[in-house]
Amino acid sequence: MHKDLNQFTQRFEPDLLAEINSLGQIKKFKAGKVLIDFGSNVKSIPLLLSGSIKIIREDPNGNELFLYFLGGGDTCAMSLTCCMSHKKSEIKAIAEEDTEVIMVPLEYMDGWMKYATWRQFVFGSYNERFEEMLQAVDSLAFMKLDERLMNYLLDCKQSAGDFAINKTHQQIAKDLNTSRVVISRLLKKLELEDKIELHRNKIEIL
Structure with a gap:
């Protein structure tokens, strides 16, 4: 098993970890490289092993706005949403520093819902990212x-x-x-x- 997956041992069942290890694809990105771009078809989601990722949004005029950062052990809930609904990406994910991720293909997402820890991870990610996006909206509106x-x-x-x-x-x-x-x-x-x-x-x- 990839050594950096050890950070997920307290979060996922051994069987789920084994599936992620065998089906996921390890990718490394230098600082500044784009993992997911606006309008791209999202066919897999990143589980962050090391480094950090910046998530930004784009308005109709092409202006970019910072939303939040992802750290080790995180995933991007907006990528999950695009994957599940088969929509094109509405965010851009950029490596903030040299970053390593394991990309998990979309087709396994539904099957992994049988694992309680995966369900908790997905819904927990939605909740965390939703709160961060609310903070981003609040900062624009009130700060x-x-x-x-x-x-x-x-x-x-x-x-x-x-x-x-x-x-x-x-x-x-x-x-x-x-x-x-x-x-x-x-x-x-x-x-x-x-x-x-x-x-x-x-x-x-x-």
Whole structure:
């Protein structure tokens, strides 16, 4: 069995783990590579073994909006939804860092519902991602941009497990659907408030 599947041993029955191991396909993605793109046919879902994945949404004008991060042991509920309903992908999944996943083919999803732990995993994933999407909607509707920015930085920290965030101001601006100038100004404000420390292409959470 693939060593990184060990993180699922407390979550899935041995028989289910054996099926995932034999039927799933291990794939590695370098940071910045797209796993799932807008409009693509989703024929398998990723179970994240290591690294992190950023999930973003696109509006009719082509503007992208950050939704949430996936960490080790997670899957993307929106990918599950597209798989189950045979819809084209409505999200883009990008490797935030070097990432390894096991891609599980769609045709086995229904059969695995006989496993209680798989049902719990699927419904738990829906619930977690739904709450994260509600937070994203709330931040757009009710939070000022500096609050959204700080929440985004904290999400990055939690996803990577590191207080140092290796992102440019332009990358952050794209995720938050604003301009680099605005992000640079707000980052400087957060630094003056002793919440972060700015370095070249790196931000440290204090």
